[in-house]
Amino acid sequence: MTDIAIGIDIGGTNTVFSCIDANGKSWGNGTIPTQEQERFEDFLNDLCDSIDKTIEDSGEDLKLIGIGIGAPNGNFHTGTIENAANLRWKGLLEISRLVKERMNVPVKLTNDANAAALGERIFGGAKNMDDYMVITLGTGLGSGIVVNGDLLYGHDGFAGEVGHIIMRPEGRECGCGRRGCLETYVSATGVKRTAYKMLAKYLVDSSLRAIPFNELNAKMVADAANNGDLLAMEVFAYTGKMLGEALANVASVTSPKAIFFFGGLAKAGELLFEPVREAMEKNLLFLYKNKISLLHSELGEDAAVLGAAALIWNDQA
Template identity: 35%
Template sequence: MDKKIIGIDLGGTTVKFAILTTAGEIQQKWSIETNILDEGSHIVPEIVNSINHHLGLYNMRPEDFIGIGMGTPGSVDRNAGTVIGAYNLNWTTLQPVKEQIEAGTKIPFAIDNDANVAALGERWLGAGENNPDVVFITLGTGVGGGIIAEGHLLHGVAGCAGEVGHVTVDPDGFQCTCGKKGCLETVSSATGVVRVARHLAEEYAGDSKLKAQLDEGYDISSKDVFEFAKAGDPFALMVVDKVCFYLGLACGNLGNTLNPSAIVLGGGVSAAGEFLRSRVEKYFAEFTFPQVTESTSIKLAQLGNEAGVIGAASLALDFVK
């Protein structure tokens, strides 16, 4: 039997697991709730138990696996296999994750941060088509990302490579939680889209149902903004255009700098689909020089929630390189 790989996507509410072939075919998948009680001290033991339980169910042994890969929130030391500062897991102190999982499962273990493993997943089996140069941007509650260049996931000297959410798209822009101003995240995360809408509403005088809802104090979401825009609301269209201007500028500069085959947009905001992608692409073309405009594509993510577990599993492939 060919050896398999295991992927784990550790999140604040669930832990997703999958067993894959080295060709990327998912053979089994399951999930458990994330137990963040007692400073998250149950998380790793429950991951170990769940893996061992499922290997028993499938009649598999540790020797049947090349390795386990995991994506996690927080600050990761890949070499040590430790995590710190994952606040949605209540992990405030250093967690020796690799040590505990290898001791508990007898399978080699690798770890990286969640945005990076999602990028690896989309690159391997999603919109990235397994090309050597792919950038992934996830537009969710925040904006994160991962960069694969010349076939290698980039980390940078302090592990901050791929933090595209903090690219400055407007030097005079909104204050970001990171401490600086005008980050992409402030205008293109789910909350960023609403922020742009509230800001533009102050000066918009025409007819608009979206503007009326804002004025009346309704709690709107980025999904609402896109739905109003798709229905032709002129103010909502203006908001979407502004968001796509910033995304096109950021993607343009990623293109001019890295010239990937694809910049892949994922996360909740990307559920707006082709309506979003085509508008980002328009500004991308404006902000890239011709060779980049022609060779770098703007694409929508294809794997959805499975990107994490697939990309995590791919970390284990490094054990046989």
């Protein structure tokens, strides 16, 4: 018999789950669309049906020991999802209680970036670290922070919103209703916005000038930069500088040993990380200089479900 924890990642479009053993190996997985059901309870029923079926169909002797869930605005303390902008169900969603009632195993919830941070400690590159952070670079910028060996939740369960540090008062409009948040500059969306700003500012030729705003994405900008497009290269220099400045400030608060990156934009690699490293070191207080490693997540494509499952495996350690 093999003990497994289910890791569930609730995304805006799809919800993915996987049966993860103590070594991070997957024994089966599934996907269901997130937003088809009008009632949240119906969505959870479908999800749990799919999990039951996946375990049965595996043909293995799997023993379910718990379920970890990563979800936007997932609150570890209360087990509820609270007013997630990307989900159709509003208000407080008591996901932990409902899943526990149905599945009869411990259920733990946190947000996706916190799950990724814990996953890095249990299954990835942070196995011997007590103080580090994970930055997820996707449509937005998420962060999960580990200090003294534990996730930093804050008094209300919502600590670790580095993407909403205000970098430029009166800066770019953010989806949160404020202006100048880090993620309006440093994210796939931020890269696109910066590209348009640079196209307006400079006269240099660029392949990006042929692409309408609605069609441009960060990957196109990265591809252009890798092909030597000067304007696209400048976009990444600007993005990396902004992130490096922000990380230097966050280091003044938490003093991490390493910062791990994952998500679509992190695939830009040195195009992004060289200016990040340079700006971070330049802006760090002398106490922290040359001490902080910038690393790629070692979790790979399954980071979200591994991280969610780590919520359960962390308690077994």
